[in-house]
Amino acid sequence: xxxxxxxxxxxxxxLWDRLFRRSNIGSKELGxxxxxxxxxxxxxxxxxxxxxxxxxxxxALIENNxxxxxxxxxxxxxxxxxxxxxxxxxxxxxxxxxxxxxxxxKKSLEMAIYAEEAGAAGxxxxxxxxxxxxxxxxxxxxxxxxxxxxASDYNFLKSRIDAGVNVFHVSxxxxxNKIVKEIADKxxxxxxxxxxxxxxxxxxxxxxxxxxxxxxxxxSNKDLFKTVMEKYRDTFGIF
Numbered sequence: 001x002x003x004x005x006x007x008x009x010x011x012x013x014x015l016w017d018r019l020f021r022r023s024n025i026g027s028k029e030l031g032x033x034x035x036x037x038x039x040x041x042x043x044x045x046x047x048x049x050x051x052x053x054x055x056x057x058x059x060a061l062i063e064n065n066x067x068x069x070x071x072x073x074x075x076x077x078x079x080x081x082x083x084x085x086x087x088x089x090x091x092x093x094x095x096x097x098x099x100x101x102x103x104x105x106k107k108s109l110e111m112a113i114y115a116e117e118a119g120a121a122g123x124x125x126x127x128x129x130x131x132x133x134x135x136x137x138x139x140x141x142x143x144x145x146x147x148x149x150x151a152s153d154y155n156f157l158k159s160r161i162d163a164g165v166n167v168f169h170v171s172x173x174x175x176x177n178k179i180v181k182e183i184a185d186k187x188x189x190x191x192x193x194x195x196x197x198x199x200x201x202x203x204x205x206x207x208x209x210x211x212x213x214x215x216x217x218x219x220s221n222k223d224l225f226k227t228v229m230e231k232y233r234d235t236f237g238i239f
Contacts, residue, residue, distance in 0.1 A: 029064040030218060033200055041212045043167060043191050045069070045121040045144050048093055053193065053215045057082065061218050062090050071169075071215055073097035073124060078111040084118050093121030095146060100126030104133055112137045122146055124169060131163040138164025146193070152182035161190065169215065170194040177202070177209045184210030 032052045042049040054067035057074055070093070072086050078098050087094045096115040099108035112123050122144040125134065129147070137145060144166040149157065151172065160168070170192060172179040180194050194211040196203040203214055 030061065030066075032065070032067050032216060033203060035200065035204055035207070036196075036214050039204075039207045040214060043193060043213045045093055045095070048121070050093060050121075051213050053095070053213060055195070055215050055217045057086060058218075058221070059086075059089055060221065062086075065216075065218065067092075067216060068213075069093040069095060069121060071095050071124070073126075077103050077107070078115075080111070080114050080118075083111070083115050083120065087119045094119075095122040095124050096120045098123045098125060098137070099129045099133065101128040104129060108133055109136050109140060112141050116141045116143050122167075124148060125165075131159050134160065134163035134165060149179070149183075152179045152186065154186055157183065157187065161187070167191045167193060170211070171215075177205045180206060180209040180211050 036052045040051040042051040044050075048068075050068040052067040053069045053071040054062060054065050055071045055073070056062055056065075057072050062070055070086060070090050072082070072094055074082075074097065078096065083094075083096050086096075096111070098111040098115060103111070108125070108129070115123050120143060123137070123141070124146040125137075126148050127150055134145060134147070145164055146167040146169050147160050147165040148169045148171050149160070150170075157168065168183060168190065170176050170179050170183065171194075176194050176197065180192055183190070183192055191212050192210055193213040193215060194206045194209075196206055196214040196216055198217075206214060
């Protein structure tokens with residue numbers, strides 16, 4: 001089976017169902033779409049050009065995916081243990097979340113410094129994070145700072161850049177590609193990465209809008225097992 005034929009199906013099959021079914025093609029069970037490698041410009045973090053990020057802290061998913069890097073963000077306070085474990089385990093660049101609505105100030109600064117010392121390729125802060133704290137981090141660490149954004153407001157974006165942010169990560173739901181395009185128009189040379197959505201078409205639209213790298217959100221283990229068990233039931237004639 002040719003890789004191109006997988007994406008050519010007219011059936012409404014989710015991106016990750018398609019990827020999971022290509023396990024006999026690549027070296028990883030969950031391979032990233034070729035369009036990302038072919039068409040993305042990439043982001044340079046450190047000395048590495050990165051085009052695909054896996055949004056996960058699940059070691060099983062990380063081990064079985066061939067994305068260029070890991071985006072380690074979770075809805076809890078940042079943990080030195082998690083940061084160190086993921087960096088040591090993944091064997092690829094890791095961008096670590098260090099602040100947002102719950103975590104800020106001194107705690108975020110400490111986590112940013114720790115992430116750099118542990119070998120992180122970059123750190124990322126969420127929308128509520130204050131610019132004054134971005135500036136403090138910028139003064140203490142040399143690795144790139146990424147800021148998640150959900151709108152293209154010029155003043156907000158400019159203040160982030162002035163505070164020391166190096167990359168915007170657009171996570172605007174169904175409006176993501178529109179936001180990417182608007183940021184690219186307002187700040188033509190500023191690096192932007194975007195959450196790729198749930199279809200190959202979404203990814204292609206993000207790239208065409210100006211995203212230099214794509215963030216892929218994998219299915220849960222529960223969803224993957226559902227796919228496997230449905231296959232087993234069909235194969236062995238159960239029910």
